[in-house]
Amino acid sequence: MRVSELSESKSKKQSTRERFIEFAKKGEILLNQCTKCKNIMLETVYYCDKCFSNSFKHISYSGKGRVITYTIQSVAPEGFEDVNSYAWVIFKLDNCDVNVSGFLPGVSNPSDLPLGSKVKVIDYDVKHGLVLQKV
Numbered sequence: 001m002r003v004s005e006l007s008e009s010k011s012k013k014q015s016t017r018e019r020f021i022e023f024a025k026k027g028e029i030l031l032n033q034c035t036k037c038k039n040i041m042l043e044t045v046y047y048c049d050k051c052f053s054n055s056f057k058h059i060s061y062s063g064k065g066r067v068i069t070y071t072i073q074s075v076a077p078e079g080f081e082d083v084n085s086y087a088w089v090i091f092k093l094d095n096c097d098v099n100v101s102g103f104l105p106g107v108s109n110p111s112d113l114p115l116g117s118k119v120k121v122i123d124y125d126v127k128h129g130l131v132l133q134k135v
């Protein structure tokens with residue numbers, strides 16, 4: 001398991017969103033860990049869903065996981081004209097029990113992406129969010 005703890009001093013220079021993007025570009029997911037009960041959650045939460053603490057520290061995990069479910073979008077809505085078909089994917093991280101959603105270009109048919117497929121985070125797009133790639 002690869003977990004890197006991040007220094008406090010660095011966190012004051014960047015917003016959480018900027019840090020999340022920076023880690024996504026390295027193929028990692030920035031998560032919150034409750035300092036009380038060690039529960040791990042997405043960095044978008046405000047309260048721990050187990051103990052209701054609002055004290056977190058940032059940890060990063062490898063952005064690799066397996067597809068749980070997805071929706072194929074073949075008609076691109078506004079803002080997505082630059083891609084033909086893609087899937088909105090929910091995947092579970094390999095190293096912790098957290099589900100993350102992202103955008104996987106080039107999926108037009110369910111046979112392109114069987115459930116359980118391995119995917120990884122490769123980038124962050126300001127319009128689309130996390131960008132995924134099949135492993």
Ligand SMILES: [Zn+2]
Pocket residue numbers: 034035036037038039048049050051052053
């Ligand atoms: Zn907690």
